[in-house]
Amino acid sequence: MSEQAATLPLGTTSKAASSAEERIAVATQLQLTWWRFKKHKLAYASGIVVILFYLIAIFADFLAYSDPQSTAAARSFIAPQGIQWFDEGEFRPHVFAITGKRDAKTFKIIYAPDPTQKIDVKLFARGYSYRLFGLFKTDIHLIGVDDGKVEDRIFLLGTDLLGRDLWSRLMVATRISLSVGLAGVTISLFLGVLLGGISGYYGGAIDILIQRLIEILRSIPTIPLWMGLAAALPRQWSVVQVYIAITVIISLIGWTELARVVRGRFLALREEDFVVAAELSGASQLRIIIRHMVPSFLSHIIAAVSLALPAMIISETTLSFLGLGLRPPAISWGVLLQDAQNLQALSIAPWLLFSAIPVIIVILAFNFLGDGLRDAADPYG
Amino acid sequence: MLAYIFRRLIFAAATTVAISVIAFVIIQLPPGDFVDAYIASISATGGQVSLAEAEGLRIQFGLDRPMYLQYFAWITGVVQGDFGFSVEWRRPVSEVIGDRLWMTVIISVFAILLSWGLALPIGIYSAVRQYSIGDYVFTFVGFFGLAVPNFLLALIILYFSFVLFGANVGGLFSAEYQLEPWSWGKVWDLAKHLPLPGLILAIGGTAQLIRIMRANLLDELRKPYVVTARAKGMRESRVILKYPVRAALNPFASTIGYLFPFVVSGSIIISLVLSLPTVGPLLLRSLVAQDMQLAGTIVLMLGVLTVIGTFISDLVLMWVDPRLRAGLDG
Numbered sequence: 001m002s003e004q005a006a007t008l009p010l011g012t013t014s015k016a017a018s019s020a021e022e023r024i025a026v027a028t029q030l031q032l033t034w035w036r037f038k039k040h041k042l043a044y045a046s047g048i049v050v051i052l053f054y055l056i057a058i059f060a061d062f063l064a065y066s067d068p069q070s071t072a073a074a075r076s077f078i079a080p081q082g083i084q085w086f087d088e089g090e091f092r093p094h095v096f097a098i099t100g101k102r103d104a105k106t107f108k109i110i111y112a113p114d115p116t117q118k119i120d121v122k123l124f125a126r127g128y129s130y131r132l133f134g135l136f137k138t139d140i141h142l143i144g145v146d147d148g149k150v151e152d153r154i155f156l157l158g159t160d161l162l163g164r165d166l167w168s169r170l171m172v173a174t175r176i177s178l179s180v181g182l183a184g185v186t187i188s189l190f191l192g193v194l195l196g197g198i199s200g201y202y203g204g205a206i207d208i209l210i211q212r213l214i215e216i217l218r219s220i221p222t223i224p225l226w227m228g229l230a231a232a233l234p235r236q237w238s239v240v241q242v243y244i245a246i247t248v249i250i251s252l253i254g255w256t257e258l259a260r261v262v263r264g265r266f267l268a269l270r271e272e273d274f275v276v277a278a279e280l281s282g283a284s285q286l287r288i289i290i291r292h293m294v295p296s297f298l299s300h301i302i303a304a305v306s307l308a309l310p311a312m313i314i315s316e317t318t319l320s321f322l323g324l325g326l327r328p329p330a331i332s333w334g335v336l337l338q339d340a341q342n343l344q345a346l347s348i349a350p351w352l353l354f355s356a357i358p359v360i361i362v363i364l365a366f367n368f369l370g371d372g373l374r375d376a377a378d379p380y381g
Numbered sequence: 382m383l384a385y386i387f388r389r390l391i392f393a394a395a396t397t398v399a400i401s402v403i404a405f406v407i408i409q410l411p412p413g414d415f416v417d418a419y420i421a422s423i424s425a426t427g428g429q430v431s432l433a434e435a436e437g438l439r440i441q442f443g444l445d446r447p448m449y450l451q452y453f454a455w456i457t458g459v460v461q462g463d464f465g466f467s468v469e470w471r472r473p474v475s476e477v478i479g480d481r482l483w484m485t486v487i488i489s490v491f492a493i494l495l496s497w498g499l500a501l502p503i504g505i506y507s508a509v510r511q512y513s514i515g516d517y518v519f520t521f522v523g524f525f526g527l528a529v530p531n532f533l534l535a536l537i538i539l540y541f542s543f544v545l546f547g548a549n550v551g552g553l554f555s556a557e558y559q560l561e562p563w564s565w566g567k568v569w570d571l572a573k574h575l576p577l578p579g580l581i582l583a584i585g586g587t588a589q590l591i592r593i594m595r596a597n598l599l600d601e602l603r604k605p606y607v608v609t610a611r612a613k614g615m616r617e618s619r620v621i622l623k624y625p626v627r628a629a630l631n632p633f634a635s636t637i638g639y640l641f642p643f644v645v646s647g648s649i650i651i652s653l654v655l656s657l658p659t660v661g662p663l664l665l666r667s668l669v670a671q672d673m674q675l676a677g678t679i680v681l682m683l684g685v686l687t688v689i690g691t692f693i694s695d696l697v698l699m700w701v702d703p704r705l706r707a708g709l710d711g
Contacts, residue, residue, distance in 0.1 A: 216396050218639060219691050223646035224664060224680045225403065231668035231676075232410035314530045318650060321532060322665060337533070341654070343551075346540045353540060356533050364528040 033299040036376040043372020049365040053358070057175040058133070064168035065141045066151045067128035068331055074100060075163030077349045078111050081155045083121055093121040095145075095154055119147050121154065158351040160339050169331050170355060176332040177313055178362070180247055184312040185305055187251035192258025193301070199259065200266025201289065207263075214256045222253050223318065230324040239330045246325050250315040254308055261304040265297035299377035307370035310363040317359055333359050382699070382706050389695045393688050400684030401459070405452050408677035416444060455674075459681070465674035469667065474678045478660060482682055484553065485659040488652075489644045489686070491575055492582035496640065500587045504594025504633075508602060509621060511595075519591060526588035531647045535581050535654040551655040553578070578655055582647050586640045593636055597629035627701070634698045641690030645683050 024032065038044055056063060083093050097117035100109040125144025131137050145153045157166040199210040229249045233242055269275055278288050313333075319325030320334025321341070328335060333355055339345060340352035416438045420430045439445050443454060458465060464474035507516045539551065553574045554567065561567055601607070602625050610620045652661030660679045667675040699706055 212392075212395070215392070216399050219396050219642055219687055220400055220403065221642040221646040221649075221683050221687050223649045224683050225407075227649070227664060227668055228404075228407035228676060228680055229410065231671075232407070310528070318530060318532060322650065322653065324665075324668070337536075340536065343539060343543055346536075347543060350540065350544075353537065356537065359533065360529050363530075364524060367524060367528055 029296055029299060033373075033376045037372055040372040040375060042368050043375075046365040046368035046372070049361065050369055053174065053362050053365070054178060056171060057178045060171040060175040061130035062132065062140070063142050064165075064171040065125075065127055065144050065154055066165035066168040068164060068169045068172045069329060070128070070151050071162040071164055072151070073163060074109070075152065075159050076109065076161055078155050078159045078163075079349075080158040080166075080351050081113060083154075083156070084118075087118065094118040095121060097153070098155065119145050119153050122146055125150070157354050158349065160349070160352065161345075166336075166351065166354060169336060170358065173331045173333050173336050173355070174358060176243075176326065176330060177316060177334070177359075180243070180250075180316045180326075180332065181309045181312040183247045184251045184254060184316070185309050187248060188254035188258055188308060188312075189301070189305060191251070191255035193262050195255070196259030196262030197266060197289070200263035201270070201285075203267075210259070211263075214259060217253060217256050222315075225253075226250065226315065226319055227322065227324055230319050239326070242326060243330065246316060246319060250312055250319070254312055254315075258301070258304050258308060261300055262297070265300055266293065269293050269296060299373070303370055303373035303377045306366055306373055310366040310370075313359070313363060313366075385699060386696075389692060393692045396688050396691075397685055400688070401456055401681055402452075404677045404681035404684065405455060407680055408455075408673040409448065409451075455677075459678075464678040467667070467672055467675040469670045469672035469675070474675050477675060478663065478678065478682070481658055481660045481663060482686075484657065485645070485648055485652075485661070485683070486686065487571075488553075488575070488578060488582065488648050488657065488659060489641070489690075491579045492644050492648070493586070493637075493640055493690075495579050495583040496586040496590055496644075497637075499583065500590030500594055501633075503587075504591045505598060505621070505626060507591065507595040508598035508629075511599065523588035523591050526584035531581055531585055532650045532654050534584065535578075535651045538577070538581065539654060551657070553657050578651060578657055581651055581655075582644055585647065586643055590633065590636065590640075594629060594633050597632050598625055601625035601628050630701050631698075634694070634701050637694040637697065638691045641694065642687045645687050645690075649683075 027035070078098060081095060081098065083095055085091065085093050087094060095118075096113035096115050097119055098111050099114050100111045102109050121143050122145060123143060124140050125146065126139045127141040127144045127150050129137060129139040141150075143154065144150045147153070151165065155165060155167075157170065159165055160169075195210050199207045226249055229252075230246065233245050237245070275288060275292060278292050283292070316325055316332060317334035317337065320327075320332050321337045323338060325334055326332045336352075336355035337359075340355065345352060416435050420435060436445075443451065446454070455465060462475070464478075466472075467474050467477045470477045503519050507519050510516055553571055555570050555574075602621075604625075607620060607625055610624070611617075648657075648659055649661035649664060651657070652659040653665060656662065660683070664676060664679045667673070667679070
């Protein structure tokens with residue numbers, strides 16, 4: 001198209017304008033959506049936040065430093081300890097050694113940092129071994145110490161009752177919570193596109209049937225329903241089995257909203273000239289749907305998905321928080337928040353509430369992102 | 382108009398039947414029955430139950446009959462007001478639930494009235510003063526209300542009120558009224574405790590309603606008839622309230638139906654965090670103990686509650702939308 005623009009005998013400014021116009025004229029629907037989306041600053045920034053969170057999910061074990069399952073009674077409820085960046089004006093990241101003393105009256109261990117013992121924090125240090133991307137066995141972590149076990153040295157966000165490091169658990173939990181959302185949305189999307197598509201494309205009795213089913217499903221309060229289903233999962237199931245079952249349970253309701261969007265688009269597009277034209281030229285139904293209709297509402301589906309994802313994440317967090325979702329040793333945001341459930345635990349260890357922060361950030365980011373995408377999905381509007 | 386009410390009634394009945402089946406399926410889902418759980422709990426404490434005794438218990442609770450018979454026996458009882466027997470509490474289910482269902486109703490209805498009461502004026506304000514500071518503040522608070530799951534909000538408020546004021550904001554009654562029979566003093570005590578859980582419960586729905594109201598009203602305000610009304614010199618408050626707000630109310634009212642299941646769901650979980658005496662904590666406990674007749678009854682009652690709520694919101698919708706009354710639409 002730049003070639004065409006160059007052959008036109010026009011001034012520089014109008015040349016630029018006409019090439020921009022041409023760019024819009026020949027751009028695909030997705031390109032138009034993308035250009036419009038980029039103008040929406042808040043949504044764009046939220047998109048970056050979401051990507052960062054998924055990067056954390058991918059490199060969770062690398063960003064963690066302590067073994068998230070390693071317990072020790074001697075490290076119970078240690079308060080968060082920051083990294084000291086400078087030592088007498090010199091850049092030397094270090095932490096103070098933590099020493100615990102048992103209080104003679106209450107028998108509680110009281111921890112205090114000992115400023116005389118400085119332990120250097122090293123980059124790319126060795127720690128517990130894990131598999132990067134589930135494939136490569138390694139024990140390199142972003143930070144660590146050379147002096148002693150890292151589990152006894154660094155406490156960025158403190159520890160829980162069993163002495164497990166909260167920062168490391170939060171990293172690993174991010175991976176599980178975000179992937180449950182993705183898996184749940186995939187199932188919902190499949191059901192939603194299939195049933196919504198059938199409903200919108202064929203109409204008639206089957207449409208009424210599916211619409212009534214959706215209405216009934218949406219008029220049932222979800223949490224009691226999920227609780228009932230989740231409580232029925234056998235106790236002896238493995239972490240993976242429970243994970244799959246929970247994903248399926250939360251997508252049982254999630255598909256209805258996606259089906260509604262897909263049906264709405266099908267109904268709107270069915271009467272469009274280009275669909276009628278394709279029908280008259282003898283295109284098969286499948287071809288009409290996949291080649292002509294889906295591309296023109298793909299951006300709507302992407303927007304609906306990004307709005308469905310936070311709902312999925314909240315569902316998993318809620319169920320796990322109640323103790324009916326993922327169970328230890330699995331770590332998710334909900335499992336972590338379960339430790340912060342009562343006032344007693346919170347008054348002893350308020351840092352356990354840190355687990356709420358990533359939940360709130362990710363859900364806000366997904367909501368802004370989805371809103372921006374929804375606005376951008378109508379590039380001609 | 383009657384045809385519309387009739388159609389909604391049929392739908393409510395169909396939903397109720399569907400919910401009763403779902404509730405029964407939930408009762409039946411866990412592997413093993415109550416007798417298995419009972420035996421497990423007894424042998425955990427060192428006791429023993431013989432096979433014959435187990436069979437006797439099964440027959441006593443009617444667990445030996447085929448599934449559909451168990452459903453009909455259960456649903457027949459439910460219709461007659463007999464919700465079965467809570468095997469964990471060793472008392473009839475209706476006695477165990479007692480006041481708790483009414484507490485759930487009171488909190489949910491209060492939260493919904495609060496959502497409407499807040500969302501309507503705020504929505505109108507945000508639309509009329511679009512892009513003002515107030516609009517931005519409400520948009521932000523609204524997004525926050527949507528994004529923070531209400532149990533997290535409850536948890537955060539619980540913690541900070543404890544740290545800052547040293548008070549436990551949980552519960553619905555003061556200690557002295559907890560076990561008292563109902564009296565005016567107790568009602569007043571309840572009224573004092575209700576606003577906080579009500580607000581926590583309402584905030585998510587309010588945020589949604591504000592956005593809907595704002596978007597609808599903005600669409601209406603751009604229409605030529607509003608310009609005409611202004612050009613004729615009508616007072617601004619009248620210009621806005623007389624027609625655009627009424628027209629914007631329709632989609633607003635139709636979303637109310639979804640608010641009921643949402644709020645009832647939320648009440649379950651914030652009751653656990655704030656230890657409110659609703660059916661929420663009871664449901665969780667019965668599910669963990671596999672006391673399924675109790676759990677199923679609670680799921681059924683909550684479902685029926687939302688069906689009634691949705692039906693009422695349909696009637697409200699009819700009241701605000703003259704087209705429905707004339708039988709033109711719906």
